[in-house]
Amino acid sequence: MAAGQPRPGRGPARRGPAAVRHPPGAHAVLVHHAPGAAPTLVKRLAIAALLTAVLLGVLAVALDLSAQAAAESTAQAARRLSLPGVVLAFAFYALSYVGRGLRLSFLLPGHTPLLPLVSISARHNLFNLILPLRSGEASLPLMLRAELSRPLAEGAAALLVARVLDLLAVAAWLLTGLLLTGGEADALLGGRAALILGALLLAVTSLRPGARWMTARLSGQTSRLGAFALRCAEHLAGQPRGRLAAATLASLVTWGLTYGACYTLLHDMSGSGHPVPEALAGIDFSMSLVGSTVLHLTGILPINTLAGIGPWEAGWTAGYVLVGLDRSAALASAVVSHAAILGFVSVLGGLGWLLRGGRRGADDGPPCGDENDTLTDAGPSSTSAGRGPPPVESSSPPG
Numbered sequence: 001m002a003a004g005q006p007r008p009g010r011g012p013a014r015r016g017p018a019a020v021r022h023p024p025g026a027h028a029v030l031v032h033h034a035p036g037a038a039p040t041l042v043k044r045l046a047i048a049a050l051l052t053a054v055l056l057g058v059l060a061v062a063l064d065l066s067a068q069a070a071a072e073s074t075a076q077a078a079r080r081l082s083l084p085g086v087v088l089a090f091a092f093y094a095l096s097y098v099g100r101g102l103r104l105s106f107l108l109p110g111h112t113p114l115l116p117l118v119s120i121s122a123r124h125n126l127f128n129l130i131l132p133l134r135s136g137e138a139s140l141p142l143m144l145r146a147e148l149s150r151p152l153a154e155g156a157a158a159l160l161v162a163r164v165l166d167l168l169a170v171a172a173w174l175l176t177g178l179l180l181t182g183g184e185a186d187a188l189l190g191g192r193a194a195l196i197l198g199a200l201l202l203a204v205t206s207l208r209p210g211a212r213w214m215t216a217r218l219s220g221q222t223s224r225l226g227a228f229a230l231r232c233a234e235h236l237a238g239q240p241r242g243r244l245a246a247a248t249l250a251s252l253v254t255w256g257l258t259y260g261a262c263y264t265l266l267h268d269m270s271g272s273g274h275p276v277p278e279a280l281a282g283i284d285f286s287m288s289l290v291g292s293t294v295l296h297l298t299g300i301l302p303i304n305t306l307a308g309i310g311p312w313e314a315g316w317t318a319g320y321v322l323v324g325l326d327r328s329a330a331l332a333s334a335v336v337s338h339a340a341i342l343g344f345v346s347v348l349g350g351l352g353w354l355l356r357g358g359r360r361g362a363d364d365g366p367p368c369g370d371e372n373d374t375l376t377d378a379g380p381s382s383t384s385a386g387r388g389p390p391p392v393e394s395s396s397p398p399g
Contacts, residue, residue, distance in 0.1 A: 073332035076276040077269045078339075085268030086340060092261035093344045097122050097352075099254030103165070106247040107158040108150060109238070116148060119352040126349025129308055129342070147356060153231035161207060161236065161244070165251040168200040170296050173255055177289025181323070204248065212237045258296070261344070263288040265337045279329035287323040294319030295334075312338045 101118030105111075120143045127136030141155025175194055214233035218226055263285050270280035283291070298315035316334035321327055 073276045073328045074335045076274040077280070077329075077332040077336045080269045080271050080277050081265075081336065081340070082268055085264060089261045089264040089268070089340065090344050090347075092257045092264060093341070094348060096254045096257035096261070097125070097348055099250050099257060100125070103162060103247045103250035103254065104158060106243045106250060107161055107239070108144075108154065109235070112148060115355065119355040120144065120147065122348045122352030123356070126345055126352070129345050143356075151231070154235050157232045157235035157239075160232070161239070161247065162251075164200070164203055164207070165248055166255070168204055168248065169251040169255040170293055171196050171200055172252060173259055173289050174293040177286045177293070180286035181290060204244070207244070208237055208239055208241070210236075255296075259289055259292055261341070262292045262295075262337060265340050266333055269333055269336060276329045276332050279326055280333055283320070283323065283325060291319035291323045291325070292316070294322070308338070308342075312341075 098114075098118055100121035101114055104117045104121060105114060108117075120140065123143065124136065124140045127139040128134065130136070131139075137159065140159050141150075141152050144150040144155040144158075145152055212233075214229070215237050218229055218233060266280060266283060266288060269277060270283070271277035295312060295315035298311040313331065313334040316337065317327065317330040320330040320333070325333075
């Protein structure tokens, strides 16, 4: 029998599974383990390292502090930390992840179990912290698709709404802190914060009408990007008002717990016997709401460095100097709190990784494999009943 001919009495050779395409970038290495994306990750990490060095240098010059004085102040603050205080701060931070998962369940159509969403939220936050320039944001829709069979457009729409709600919650807590602290300067800042809060509330209430307008404008789009934007707008337009309100409340609770974790660490560093702990003892919770807000705002900007080193310290220091803390104590508490939060995020992200699930369908959720759901796939990712096996992917470009 000639080589390559099928043996008589047998059907055609079984085709292998369709080749899986992974999105490029750093998140492909972490989420899909794509080795070809490693050079991209190295480049982004190099940029992040450069930004980190520049920001730390600028911060040191701006504060006019010697390295020895900064190290001594940081050591004073770190020695005050106690195990019960750190555990309590960790508990607050862990509960905030439950809030993130709950908010995500409100933003996704249908019903999705809470535990997988908490796991995904923990890993998403870890990717956001360690990947530069906010590239970790892309991991959320990718993990929702890989593990919960959620379309990419649905995950992207949920991420967009979540970020708007984050800004709204941070502005609300800032306004609360300004109202509680009082003072002429706080009254001026409070007026501006109220304007910002009002603008964000208007943005949230305009999400659904704006999405409907975008749906009408994008109708009939044939390009991949246009069609993807259309599906995102359709998901936003179909968001029930009650679920959006519940997601807003979950955001407020989530950020309240995050502020609570930051204040618990700050309070645990305070005390007597040394200048830095004594200075920290004068900061109450309302002042902490104002001081921590600058930090949280720097975390939203697309300038993320390695593990957030630089922007965290700059935001925390600027915020607490604003409420009257001296520069040395502000910088020392920033370094210590950042180290603690890095530990929290790493532990929770690792737990999220251990609890991650394989591909599973969400209850009442849309099926995975919509050929119109991705910017990178040219066809369905899975076969439906009656369609037969997927074709073998060709290495030549499509005609």
